[in-house]
Amino acid sequence: MRKDHKGTSGAAIRLDNVRFTYPGGPPMIFDLSVGPGTIVAIMGPSGSGKSTMLNLIAGFEPPSSGRILIADADVTALPPAKRPVSMVFQENNLFAHLTTAANVGLGRSPSLKLSEEDRQDITQAIARTGLAGKEMRLPHELSGGERQRVALARVLVRERPVLLLDEAFASLGPALRDEMLDLLAELHAERGMTVLMATHDPADADRVAEIIAFIDEGRVAAVGLAKDFLSGYGPDAFARYVGERHANRDPALARKRT
Amino acid sequence: MSQMISGRIAGGIFALAATALLVLGALGGLLMEAAGNWNGATAAFDAYLLRVAQFTLWQALLSTLLSVVPAIFVARALARHPSFPGRAFILRLFALPLALPAVVVALGVLALYGRAGYFAGLLTLTFGERWQGIYGLSGILVAHVFFNLPLATRLFLGALESVPSGQWRLAAQLGMNARASFRFIEWPVLRSAIPGVAGLVFMLCATSFAIVLMLGGGPRATTLEVAIYQALRFDFDPARAVSLTLVQVLLTAAIVVFLGRLGASMTGDASLPLAPNRRIWRNGGETLANIVLVLLALAFVAGPMLAIVAGGLQADLVRLAGERSVRAAALTSLILSASAALLCVILSFALVAGRRALELRRGNMPAGPAERFMDSGVAMVLVVPPVVIGAGWFILLQNAGDVFTFAPLMVVTVNAVMAMPFAVRAIRPAYDAASARHEKLCLSLGVTGWNRLRLVDWPSLRRPGATALAFAMALSFGDLGVIALFGSENVQTLPYLLLSRMSSYRTADAAGLALMLAILCLVLMMAAERLGRARA
Structure with a gap:
């Protein structure tokens, strides 16, 4: 399995109507399509399902229905070790x-x-x-x-062609976190793997991500270019989530949208 | 302020002094006897004593190995299967042996593997000759493993479940098979738990009395404690009892010091978090092996329990319950164990409150000796097994008249002190937490003495106090230690009656009594657990 991916660049990821429910929790449904070699910041409130989505891709949680495709291959039924995925936890x-x-x-x-x-x-x-x-x-x-x-x-x-980071740098101080993100960007430039990183901090997304996927209440609520989302062109829910300080870098632009 | 604190300190010191009097009085009695009869005492250090000491250590070592090694793998199997139907039931079942009195377990083992046991026919067929029953070393080992395999399994499982779920996920992602995950995840955790668990099991086996008394046979399978009992009850040889007891005390003290070095917990906490939230990826072969392993352990643990129930139901329970001696013994058991439990809780409360008061008074100064004694000194009680305390007082009281008239007093006090380490553990966290919350408030409002006890301490200590009470009562109810020494026609408890029915070969009666004892102890233990669990 490993040799297949040796030296490969990133793989496309697709979540096709992937459903999952924690016992006693509300149902979650994920739909997402990520191009090969992209860095995607997964953002959203606590409990919205960021980690759950990464766990589904890594194979730590089994979906109740739907398909997970990596590099166009259906990996839904594969155990974690057989998936072309590495994951780093907090x-x-x-x-x-x-x-x-x-x-x-x-x-x-x-x-x-x-x-x-x-x-x-x-x-x-x-x-x-x-x-x-x-x-x-x-x-x-x-x-x-x-x-x-x-x-x-x-x-x-x-x-592996896919790297998942679940708030991997969240417990580090700001300077150290930037250092790690820069290292991540360098490694990405060399290897070209697809990166999904769950984070709370818009600054993380701003530093390395091309794309932001906004997760809200167990769904992928919006996907767009990071620079648009972070300059106020994102959906209102995203703007509310990140707050005034980050979302409205240019108040004039932000007002125009509404 | 100083007044209300000094009241508690006085109470604590009194409780400490009472406990010390009981333990040290026994040792003093032994030393006085030794000094008075120096030749007799030294003459008793003979080949017999050496053999008994050797056997004590040897059976404890074997019991520990046979309990701990399989427990590692059973715990691992259970940890690898965090959810399957019946898992919670197995874990509850594995908590039961500790709640059963040793006399009852010995009987269950005999009912299963004894000469006339349920397996006798099968074993006769297997070995091709008449099955002689498992007396002696093999019987002792089976009973000890029955007690300690489930205990060790629960302790190891607790250690394994402390592994963060991230590590299991990592193992799954890296593609570790059963062997690799044992090597990199499970073994490191287990290895650090082994010294504590093995130490605890060794201590329990080295000081076990009732099991060896009932299953050990003759001079070839006798431990120090049983030899002490025999020296006093049958040979009337106080000099020999003294030397045996001194060896026993030195031995257990050495074990305790050794255990302290290993950081073992002497009271063996095996509370488990239920419903661990994690998934583990296994292959079919491993699953099958795990199932077989768990089923074997289950059969081994459930067997004697079923035998106790089956044997008990075969006995004529109605006639038994109507017998005057049975009723008298049951009543005696209830009164003595309730008194012991009450005394135990009062002493424990006084110690806990006294310790806390000393801590408050000293502020940031280092703890003084009195506080340290109240803190960890209680656990020292475990160094001196009940039979040893009983033996010391037995020898001391010989000179004061008829030893057997002291039976109720001795049973109550020794059993109370024996249960204190457990009671203190139940009461202290609640008391200290309540004190931390309310101490200043009580001072500012002037709530002291009886009012404080009624309004502040009682509500927060009611539940842990009841837990301690039920636990101490169960422990005392099933105990066959002191009563074996002091029991007589006039003062009989249920375990004592059971023993005497056994030795007069009235096996059916013994089985019926064992069932009654088991049920009463389980009810008390369940009450203790329920009260402890509901605590907020």
Whole structure:
């Protein structure tokens, strides 16, 4: 499976009427189409379904109906490991008792059986994410930002055409967060994978995303160019969600729309 | 202010002193006896004592291995299947053995694997010769595993369920198979839980009395505690009892120190969060293996319980319930265990309140010795098993007249103190939380003494207090420790009566009594759990 995607650029993602309901929760229905190699910011209020949508794409939750297509192949019935997807969470991305190198190495082999070539790739990925010399550190010996770098290094060695970030940088400070987003942009420029990143902060979207998908009450409420959404051309619900400060950079333009 | 705090401190110190008197009095009695009869005491350090001490450790070690190693895999199997019909039932069933009195369990094991047990025919066929029943080491091991396999399973499962759900997802995404996820996720968590769990199980097995008394046979399968009992009740050899007891105390103290190093919890908390929210990806082969493993564990645990029920129902329960000796024993058991529970809760409350008052008084100063004793000293009670305390006082009271007239007093006090670590654990969090919330308010409004107890403490402590009461009563109700030493024709509890029916080969009667005991203890334990759970 891995070799199929080796060196590939991004894959298109399509959610076709994907339905999901948490026990006792309201039904959610996702429809979304993302072109290969795009960076999409998934935005929306807490509980709107951002994480749920990413979990459905990654295969952590099974949809009750609908289809999930990645690179035009139906992956709806595939277990997480068989999907061409890597995911980075806000925390718990690393195994606490394994070194940086082992944590990254798990991206190549889930039983850590590594060839010489694998080891070289791992060393390279660690260096690429700015962690050279920290191969033998344990997670608790790393800072929060460094831990997320390890997770990104693992993404690199996994070589999957889709990367999902579930508020991956949300717990970092502003400067560190910008640093990580820039690293993400660089990696994207090199690899060209399709990136979906759930975030609360319009500044994140502004920094790296081309497209914003606005999720509201379990639905993809709107999809559009990030620069339009963030300069007040987005739908009213999005403007209300991000608030005056971000949405109305140019008040004159914003007023014209309504 | 200082007045209301010093009142509580005085209460705490009194409770501490009473507990210390009971425990240290017993040890003092032993030492006095040893000093008075030095030759006898030293002569008792012979090959017999060495053999008994060796067997005590050996059976505890084997019991621990046989409980803990399978428990690791059963817990893992349950953790890999977070939701299937019957899972909650299995976990509840696995909580039951701890609530059952050891006498009852010993009987259940005999009813199943004994010479005339339900499996005797099958076992005779399997081995091709007449099944002799499992007395001795094998019987002790089966009973200990019955108690501790479910306990260890629940403790390990609790550890496994503390793994963040993100890690399981990560494992699924990285494509880890059962082996890889055991190596990278489950084993690290289990490995850090093993010392504590194994230590607790070892301690429980090294100090188990009723199981060994009923299932151990002859000098080849006797532990220190049972040897103490035999020395006092049958051989009237206080010198031997003294040396045995001293060895037992040193041994358990050593284990406790060792356990403290490992960070084990002596009271074995096994409360589980139900309905864990996560999915795990497995293949068919692993699922099958897990099912087989869980079913085997289930059969092993459910077997003796079913045997207790079946054996009990075969007994003539109506006749039994009408017998005067049974009624008298039941009444005695109820009165003694209720008194023990009440005493236990009062002492525990005094300790908890005293500790908190000392903490308030010192402000930011480091804790003094009195506070530290009230804090962790209670757990020290576990170093000295009830039989040892009983033995110490038995020897001491010999000089004060008829030992057996002290039976009610000894049963109540020793059982009360024995349950204190558990009662303190139930009461203290609620008391400390209530105190943190209300202390200043009470001071400013001048609510003190009886008014404070009635208006402020009682509402917040009613439930945890009732939990502690029910738990202490269940523990005391099923206990066959002190009463084995002090029991007589005049003072019999239900477990004591059960034992005497067993030794006079009235097995059906014993089975009926066991069922009654089991039901009463389970009702009390369920009440304790329900009261504890409903706490906001």
